[in-house]
Amino acid sequence: MKEAEARQIIEAYFHAAMKEPDIRVFTAFFAPDGVLEDPVGTPPLRGREAIASFLEAGKSKLGPSEIVVREIITCGSESAVRWSGDLLTKRGERLNIEGIGVFTFDEQNKLRHVREFYDVAKLLAIFS
Template sequence: MPTQDHMKQTLRTYIDAINAGDAAAISGLYAEDAVVEDPVGNPPMTGRAAIEEFYTNAIAAGTKIALDGPIRGSYGDRAAMAFTVEVSGMRIRGIDVMTFDDDGKITQMQAHWGPDDIET
């Protein structure tokens, strides 16, 4: 199981890579067969190639992300963070939960935000 420090650092790296516009750095945080649900309730994206495409599009749209508070760990393989995304004139308030494998890669990302969490 990855350490708390590893999981939290991965989430910080994730944020920095989005803001730096580096989709390859983001997809490299994921396991090859990872699953991303962003947002939860939409069809999931599976595999590093699909995931990198998702972030490439998000970055092309100008996505910037900021933490709303400290990243949380767990007594297991998960870490979570509350954040605000600014993209395309919208402000989206979300909470991501990421699950890690023993190699420290993200196997699952679930983004919790809904229609009422978007301000235009």
């Protein structure tokens, strides 16, 4: 996979997750048996149904938010992505957060595995 192609998919992925959350569009980025670890260290979500439940839970706490891809490095079927986010809670609080994601694609350019690394404590603090 070329870096430009990976960037296009990953930016659309973040848009569907955060800017204009759309569960159907978001889960379609994944292979049917795709895995999401968000964040790494939590139990992996396996399959589109589990991933859809995760996004639905996030939608209940966050308003339209934005993730910007800052840097991407693609090697073979994997991309490492440095991103930053401007999150808005349903209570009107803002949070700036940065992270790194590792995206693994299958032969159809569907996400086989996504691993997200970020400061979980910072994120959880606005939900307590």
